[in-house]
Amino acid sequence: MTAAAPHASEPLRDMLTGLPGVDSVRGRVEQWMAQSGIAPQAARVHAMLLGLRRFDAVNLAYGSAAGDGALEEVAARVSHFAASELDGPWLVARAGGGRFLLVASEACSRERWQLIADQIADAIARPMAIPSGILRLSPRFALVRALEGERVDSMLDRLGQALDVANRMEGGRFAWADGEATPPGRSAAQLEADLLGAIDRDEIEIVFQPQFSLPDDRLTGAEALARWNHGELGRIGAGALFAIAERADHVAPLSRHIAQRALDLARDWPDGLRLSLNVTPADLAFGSYVRQMLDLVRDSGFPPRRLTLEVTEQALISDVSLAAQMMAEFSAQGIRIALDDFGAGFCNFRYLKVLPLHYLKLDRSMIEGITRDKRDVAVLRAIVAMAKALDLEVIAEGVENEAQRDVIAAEHCAYYQGFLRAQPMKPAMFAKLIGG
Incomplete structure (x- = not known):
């Protein structure tokens, strides 16, 4: 089956990763600059160019198929992190070879932009499962904040030069364009101490990403997400938040804190609305996780039958049999289980067989x-058919326009979430949405 021909105004996409090319970045950044009057105050174009060191050796050692799979996985990890971390508009593009470009129009300090790059680097460096074994990649980053009135080509040129510098560095990951010094920011130890204090002071904010049913667009519930407004670095999203907690060996307390706050906030929702909570790898590695979570649910008064736990493939890699046992205990109490980010990486279909699942949640x-691509529709149709055969409902994530919504409705997805209907919102705003 051949791909649908792009419209004349639609930039060509990389056939491997599905990401747009660098030409799309030029148009998007020019659009942001033209709309600067309506952008959030202090919003500024930020960009990072990441390169995978010695990536040619991956193709030589593992084969081109493994290299292609690794590039697809990197594209998914960068896009997923940007979606969870950035509030303003952003774009991830393929810059050729083992290079990727992330640009954003974001009110963001230099320290926070470097923190985001650091967390993306950690995400990319995580082991990747490939058919012939486990692959580990070593990324390097060039960072820039666009100058007032700067042309896009100038910004990209500065990034390219900075990445050459980063690739020659020993032990470092980042180089700022034009020789700017890496901002001192806060040390890892300071950030970890800040996080522990923020949890104690109840400063971790909960926001809700609304979810809707198809085909009637009825509000069905929300996914709980965490935000941390750091006094110096600004807003830190869930991805960076949990990465900091992981370094501090404090993921389990943070996860419990978020679950407790979300359950308390959702307690008075109308009976038809569901709450979704994310399960981390650290949760599944904690022997008392099931008992502690069930205690939290009972103490909150939120009905277990209206709770969904979302677990990613990354959380299942270490011990899928133990995860299946824990999920079965939750399911026995009426709690539903969703396999999150389905399609974001190497899908292990064994999970569909051994886990007591109720939903497949498609990655954006x-x-x-x-x-725009008939093959993408064919893949979606096949996944929905497989889910139906397994008695699973499909949730589509990252729905951003009416055209996408129409396709997933026609293909019989059951639910969706995304910026088309609502961005993540504070509890008070979600309460207004409930009230209509």
Whole structure:
């Protein structure tokens, strides 16, 4: 089956990763600059160019298929992190070879932009499962904040020069464009101490990403997400938040804190609305996780039958049998289980067999191309058919326009979430949405 021909105004996408090319960045950044009057106050174009060191050796050692799979996985990890971390508009593009470009129009300090790059680097460096074994990649980053009135080509040129510097560095990951010094920011130890204090002072904020049913667009519930407004670095999203907690060996307390706050906030929701909570790898590695979570649910008064736990493939890699046992205990109490970010990486279909699942939650990368590529629609159709055969309902994530919504409705997805209907919002705003 051949891909649908792009419209004349639609930039060509990389056939491997599905990401747009660098030409798309030029148009998008020029658009942001033209709309600067309506952008959030202090919003500024930020960009990072990441390169995978010695990536040619991956193709030589493992084969081109493994190299292609690794590039697809990197694209998914960068896009997923940007979606969870950035509030303003952003774009991830393929810059050729083992290079990727992330640009954003964001009110963001230099320290926070470097923190975001650091967490993306950690995400990319995580082991990747490939058919022939386990692959570990070593990324390097060039960072820039666009100058007032700067042309896009100038910004990209500065990034390219900075990445050459980063690739020659020993032990460092980052180089700022034009020789700017790496901002001192706060040390890892300071950030970890800040996080522990923020949990104690109840400064971790909960926001809700609304979810809707198809085909009637009825509000069905929300996914709980965490935000941390750091006094010096500004807003830190869930991805960076949990990365900091992981370094401090404090993921389990943070996860419990978020679950408790979300359950308390959702307690008075109308009976038809569901709450979704994310399960981390650290949760599944904690022997008392099931008991502690069930205690939290009971103490909150939130009905277990209206709770969904979302678990990613990354959380299952270490011990899928133990995870299946824990999920079965939750399911026995009426709690539903969703396999999150389905399609974001190497899908292990064994999970569909051994886990007591109720939902497949499609990663946004499975939705992005469905309005322009017949193959993407065919893949979506096949996943929905497989889910139906397994008695699972499909949730589509990252739905950003009506055309995407129409396709997933026509293909019989059951639910969706995304910026089309609502961005993540504070509890008070979600309460207004409930009230209509």
